[in-house]
Every structure is written in structure tokens, then in C-alpha cells.
Amino acid sequence: xxFIMKRTESNxxxxxxxxxxxxxxxxxxxxxxxxxGNPIYFERASGAIVTDVDGNELVDFVQSxxxxxHGHAHPKILEKVYQKMxxxxxxxxxxxxxxxxxxxxKRRFDHMDMVRFVSSGTEAxxxxxxxxxxxxxxxILVKFDGCYHGHVDSLMVKSGSGLATFGIANSPGIPxxxxxxTLVAPLDDVGAVExxxxxxxxxxxxxxxxxxxxxxxxxxQSGAFLKRLRSLCDQHGALLIFDEVISGFRxxxxxxxxxxxxxxxxxxxxxxxxxxxxxGAYGARRExxxxxxxxxxVYQAGTLSGNPLAMAAGCKTLExxxxxxxxxxESLGKILDENIEPVLAKHNYPIRLxxxxxxxxxxxxxxxxxxxxxQISNDVGIFYADLHHGLLERGYMLAPSAYEIGFLxxxxxxxxxxxxxxxxxxxxxxxxAES
Ligand SMILES: *Cc1c(COP(=O)(O)O)cnc(C)c1O
Numbered sequence: 376x377x378f379i380m381k382r383t384e385s386n387x388x389x390x391x392x393x394x395x396x397x398x399x400x401x402x403x404x405x406x407x408x409x410x411x412g413n414p415i416y417f418e419r420a421s422g423a424i425v426t427d428v429d430g431n432e433l434v435d436f437v438q439s440x441x442x443x444x445h446g447h448a449h450p451k452i453l454e455k456v457y458q459k460m461x462x463x464x465x466x467x468x469x470x471x472x473x474x475x476x477x478x479x480x481k482r483r484f485d486h487m488d489m490v491r492f493v494s495s496g497t498e499a500x501x502x503x504x505x506x507x508x509x510x511x512x513x514x515i516l517v518k519f520d521g522c523y524h525g526h527v528d529s530l531m532v533k534s535g536s537g538l539a540t541f542g543i544a545n546s547p548g549i550p551x552x553x554x555x556x557t558l559v560a561p562l563d564d565v566g567a568v569e570x571x572x573x574x575x576x577x578x579x580x581x582x583x584x585x586x587x588x589x590x591x592x593x594x595x596q597s598g599a600f601l602k603r604l605r606s607l608c609d610q611h612g613a614l615l616i617f618d619e620v621i622s623g624f625r626x627x628x629x630x631x632x633x634x635x636x637x638x639x640x641x642x643x644x645x646x647x648x649x650x651x652x653x654x655g656a657y658g659a660r661r662e663x664x665x666x667x668x669x670x671x672x673v674y675q676a677g678t679l680s681g682n683p684l685a686m687a688a689g690c691k692t693l694e695x696x697x698x699x700x701x702x703x704x705e706s707l708g709k710i711l712d713e714n715i716e717p718v719l720a721k722h723n724y725p726i727r728l729x730x731x732x733x734x735x736x737x738x739x740x741x742x743x744x745x746x747x748x749x750q751i752s753n754d755v756g757i758f759y760a761d762l763h764h765g766l767l768e769r770g771y772m773l774a775p776s777a778y779e780i781g782f783l784x785x786x787x788x789x790x791x792x793x794x795x796x797x798x799x800x801x802x803x804x805x806x807x808a809e810s
Contacts, residue, residue, distance in 0.1 A: 378412065380768050384428040385416040404440075409756050410763040410775045420447035422786035425772065433772040434791045436781040440774070441621050441646040444704075444733070445695055446786020452650050452691045459687040465679060472686030479693040480648065480656060483623070484630050486638045487658030491667060492681045496620035496645025497525025499655035500583070502675045503641045504529065506657070507581035507614040509673035510666050514556045515575055517582040517613075521562055521748025523590035524583060524618050524643075528553045562594055563746040565603045576611040581641075584615075587622040587631045591748050591778050593729045593736035598635040605637050614663070620645035620655070621780075624693065625732050627701035650692030652685035700785050704733040707783045707792060711735060714796035722803040726758070733783040737762065737773070751778075765802035771795045 392399035400406045400414065407414045416428045423446050425435045438446065445452065459472070477490040493499050504527070508514055516529060524530040531545045532554050544554045558575065560567040562584075572579065582604050588594040608615040617639035622631040624647040632639050640663060645655040658664065668674045679685075708730055715728050729736045729744045738744050739755040759777035766773055771794070773781055 378768070380431055381429040382412065382415070386413055388416045388428060389413040404774070404776055404779065407775045409777065410760045412764070414775075415767075415772075422446040422448070423784060423788065423791050431770070433767070433770055434787075434795065435772050436783070436795075437772060437774050437779075438782040438784050439651060440779070441782055442649060442651050443782070443786075444624065444647045444784050445650070445692060445700075446784040447651075449650075449692075449695070449786070451695060452688050455687045455691040456652070456684050459683050462683070464684060465682055467678065470681070470683055470686075472683050472690065473681040476648075476654075476656075476686045476689045476693075479690060480644065480658065483693075484619075484642050484644075484658060485633075486640075486660060487642065488661040489664040490656050490658040491664070491675065492686070493655040493657070493675075493677050494653040494679050494682070494685070495525070495655045496618075496643065497527055497655070498677070499620065499643040499645055499657045500524040500530065500616075500618050501527040503616050503618075503643045503657040504581065504583065505675060506659070506663065506667060506673050507616060507641060509671075510663050511580040511612065511614060513578050513580035513613070515558060515578045515580060516556060517558045517560060517568065517571055517579055519562045519584050519588070520559055521591040521594055522583075522585045522588050522618070524585070525620075529557050530583070532557045532559055561747050561749065562588060563596060563600055565600060568604065568607060572607050572611050572613075576613075579611060579613040581614040581616050582608055583618060585618045585620075585622065586635065586637070586639075587619075587731065587734075589621040589734055589736075589780050592738055592745065592751055593731065593734055593780050594746050594748070595729070595731060595744065596635075596746060598637070601632070601635050601637040605639075608640070614640040616641045616643065618643045621734070623647060624696060625734060627698065627705070627732075647692065647696075648689050649685050650688040652682070652688040653679070654682075654685045654689050695785070701732075703785055704783055707787055707789070708732060708735070710789050710792045711783070714793050715799065718796050718800045718803065721800070722807060724803055726762075734780050735783070736780045737777075739777070761806065762799075762802070765806070766795065766798055769798035769802065771798055 389399050398406050418426050418428045425433045480490050481487050528549045558571050617632045623644045641659040643657045648654050666673045726737050729738045739752050745751050755777040
């Protein structure tokens with residue numbers, strides 16, 4: 376593998392980091408394990424551009440893995456945070472900012488009467504599940520193969536092959552008894568979920584799903600599938616939890632659930648809601664939320680929950696997400712389609728671009744995009760490492776994993792996308808000549 380881009384300083388820092396941090400990172404996906412080379416160490420970032428410690432400037436399509444819908448260091452978000460910071464960085468007491476952000480959230484997620492803020496997406500889903508179990512007085516969860524809900528014990532489970540099964544933990548350290556209450560079904564498979572309800576209907580507390588699964592590629596589900604989940608939950612007295620940590624606030628016409636005409640009982644949020652500061656949230660109708668402490672018996676708390684700086688960043692981020700902002704994101708998405716698809720076709724390269732709004736995925740294969748985890752071909756990583764490396768060397772940064780999606784922000788411009796398409800064309804030409 377040829378490295379043209381200077382990586383001296385990044386590599387040096389990585390060597391040092393390895394002595395202090397596990398694998399040099401604080402979240403495993405950052406480790407570049409499935410692509411060539413070591414992680415790139417960032418120095419600063421602005422808008423769509425990241426500057427690394429070697430002085431390379433890269434067009435960033437990762438955007439902190441989703442939160443930065445307005446790009447890095449947006450001046451108006453920074454200004455609001457600076458302003459709030461002067462009044463104190465953490466209160467551990469109620470303040471106006473929490474009410475303001477709750478109002479913003481309820482405007483988009485109109486099934487929520489009340490909201491509870493936490494500090495990460497993991498915490499949001501974990502707490503939503505406790506609430507659902509407390510409310511229904513049942514224990515079993517149904518989740519889907521290929522949906523990620525954070526590193527919550529009971530959801531770190533994948534399915535066995537074939538028919539939906541009781542889950543086996545993805546990670547050591549998770550008690551068998553914990554995952555024994557988690558059932559796993561394939562996405563896009565109504566029959567499997569019906570079967571689970573037939574067998575365990577009166578024990579199922581909740582079905583939890585990313586209505587737009589975006590952590591294992593972008594596996595766009597049909598509205599009919601989501602509607603069937605809704606009716607099965609209703610029929611059996613289970614709650615439907617939509618994990619919209621990635622999809623929330625990404626679409627002009629409301630939540631992804633709303634776009635599909637399906638109302639969940641509880642929604643879990645994260646990423647965009649904090650505009651780059653740590654915020655998660657969950658919310659539901661009053662009758663469910665009233666079960667939470669201090670109104671009810673289900674306990675959940677957080678020292679930094681509702682943090683004033685994080686609330687301020689979230690409010691400004693959502694304020695800036697007006698109609699024109701969404702239209703702009705969609706126009707960028709169209710530019711992506713129009714520029715990338717012809718390049719892939721020209722080289723007859725076995726990738727299709729899957730895109731919905733400002734989320735996109737270079738999906739291996741051809742024909743209709745996959746809807747289930749097991750439809751993604753196993754050799755996806757092999758071609759992706761070269762693609763990732765080649766684009767990075769040309770100044771375009773995608774996530775260092777074939778299963779991670781790309782993010783457009785309002786800070787991206789046409790030139791960043793047409794530039795990536797040119798780089799891709801050049802790269803595929805070079806790879807074609809080599810093979
Ligand atoms: C990122 C993500 C999470 C976890 O959020 P963290 O803030 O990383 O804890 C949960 N669910 C979905 C759908 C996510 O995309």
C-alpha cells in the first residue's frame with residue numbers, strides 16, 4: 376500500500392497513544408482496523424474540513440459519526456455555547472435550556488408528551504428499555520439482527536443462523552441471563568416476528584428497532600414492515616421503541632417513524648440532538664413517562680443530564696435546521712447521486728450508492744440494495760479498504776469501516792462532492808489498470 380499523504384505525526388501520536396489508551400482509541404470503530412494504516416489524529420476542524428496533525432486537509436464525510444449536521448465548529452453553535460459557558464458549565468439543577476430543547480424535540484416527535492435527557496445514545500436506549508419493562512411489567516425484548524443500539528448489555532446480541540433465536544451475546548462480559556431475555560429476528564421478515572409473538576406474546580415488553588437501520592450499512596425498511604411491528608405490539612400489549620439516534624432530525628418532514636406513518640410508544644434520540652456535545656433523550660406519552668422517577672418507580676438519573684452547554688448546542692443546532700437547511704441537504708444528496716453513480720457505472724464497479732436524505736452508504740453488490748444484515752456480502756471489507764485508502768489519500772474521508780455510513784452536513788458544498796466523485800473516478804481507473 377502506497378502512502379503519499381504525510382502521516383508522520385499521526386503515526387507518532389498513535390505509537391504514544393498505544394501505551395495509554397486501549398488500541399490507542401476510546402471507541403473501537405476509530406481504530407482503522409479494517410482499513411489500511413493507523414488512525415488519523417485530528418488537530419482542528421471547521422465546516423466540512425478537518426485538519427490533521429500533519430497539516431493535511433480532508434473533506435470529512437464522517438462528521439463525528441452523525442452529530443454534526445451543520446459541520447464542525449459552526450460559528451452560531453459555538454457562539455451560543457461560549458455565551459452559556461460564562462454562566463456555568465454544569466448546574467445539577469433545572470434550567471431554562473432543558474425546557475427549550477424539550478420543546479424542540481416535541482415539535483419533531485409529536486407522540487412525546489414528556490422528554491428525559493441523558494448524555495448518550497446508549498443511555499437513551501438503555502433507559503427506554505428499562506421504562507418499557509417497568510411499564511409493561513414484562514421482561515423479554517425483541518431486537519433485529521443488524522441494528523445497533525449502543526453497548527447496552529441486553530442489546531449486544533446477534534441472531535443465530537436461520538430462524539429467529541434467543542440471542543447469544545456479541546461480547547464477553549455479558550451475563551447469559553441478561554441476553555436470555557432478548558429475542559433476535561432478521562430485519563424485513565414479518566414471519567419471524569409473528570412467530571416470536573406467537574411463542575412469547577404475553578412476555579414481550581418491547582420491540583426495539585432502528586426504523587432506519589444505519590449502523591450496518593443503510594438497510595432501508597419498508598413502511599409495511601414497520602406498520603406490522605406496530606400492529607403486533609398493539610395486539611400483544613408490547614411497546615414499540617424506535618431508536619432514532621441516527622435518523623432523528625435528519626429529515627424535513629419529521630421523524631423517520633412519522634415519514635413511514637408509524638407512531639412508536641417510545642423514541643430514543645442522540646447524535647444530532649446535541650449538535651456535537653453529549654446529549655441523548657427518550658420520550659413517550661404521559662402515561663408511560665409518568666412511570667419514571669421522580670413521578671414513578673422506574674429509576675434513571677445522571678449527574679450531567681441536561682447539561683447547560685449541551686442543551687445550548689442542541690437548541691442552536693435544531694433552530695438552524697429549518698426548511699431551507701433540509702432542502703439544501705437534499706440538494707447535496709442529489710448531487711452525490713448524480714456524480715457518484717455514473718462513476719461507479721463507468722467502471723462497472725460492484726458498489727451501489729444507497730442514500731436517504733443526508734445519509735449515504737457505498738453498498739457492495741448490485742441490484743436492489745439489501746434490507747437485512749445477512750444480505751450484505753461477506754467480502755465487503757476487502758474492496759472497502761482500498762476504496763477508503765484511495766479516497767483518503769486524495770483528501771476525502773469516509774468512515775474507516777465498510778459497515779458505517781456517510782453523513783452530509785449543511786457545511787458541505789457541491790465542490791466537496793464533485794471533488795470526491797473525481798477522486799473516485801481516478802482511483803477506480805488506477806485500480807482497474809492494476810488488476
Ligand atoms: C450511535 C447510536 C447509538 C449509541 O449512541 P452513543 O451516543 O454512541 O452511545 C444507539 N443507537 C443508534 C441507532 C446509534 O446510531
